Amino acid sequence: MRVLLALAGLxxxxxxxxxxxxxPGPELLGRLVFAAVALVAHDFVVVPLVVLAGVLTTRFVPGPARRPVQAALAVGAALTVVALPFVIGAGRIADNPSAFPQQYGRGLLILLAVTALVxxxxxLRRSRWRWRWRKR
Known part of the structure; x- marks a missing residue:
């Protein structure tokens, strides 16, 4: 099954x-430049930030909370990257107020708060489970 899925993916x-x-020629050049910039940004910005976040959480966050904090940081980063163009209004047209009809900044903050609460x-659940396990 894995081989079939891999072949389908390829x-x-x-x-x-x-x-x-x-x-067409000019469009292809733009796509190649975009791919190169995305590759460089990933390798020299995203990866070092993820490694730094992992090191900091490993060093400063207690064991039971480490995975939840790392997961929340990853989810929060993904949410922010997706929502940021809407929050800053990238591509907003002055004569079309319906292009961005929501308050995206508030929505992002709500999603980040829900992520932090989860x-x-x-x-808390992990720390209680470990505490109960040690009592036995």
């Missing part, structure tokens, strides 16, 4: 690359 990847490279509940 076929879809090949189809996507073919469609991506089958663009992580805190998870950490």
């Amino acid at each position: 076929a879809l990847l090949g189809y996507g690359v073919y469609g991506w490279l089958d663009a 992580a805190a509940g998870w950490a």
Whole structure:
């Protein structure tokens, strides 16, 4: 089953690359520049930040809370990356107020608060479980 899934994934990847490279000259150059910038940003910005967050949480967060905190940081980072263009209004057109009809900053803060609460509940549950386990 794994081999079939891998082959299907590779076929879809090949189809996507073919469609991506089958663009007119100037558009292809823009896509290649975008891919290069994304690769450099990932390797020199995202990865070091993730490693730093992992080191800091390992050093300063107690054992039972470590995984929930790391998970909350990862989820919070993903939420922020997705919501940030909406929060700052990237692409907003002055004569079209319906383009961004919501208060995206408030929505992001609510989602981050929910993420923090879930992580805190998870950490509390883990710490209580370990405390009960030690009492036995």
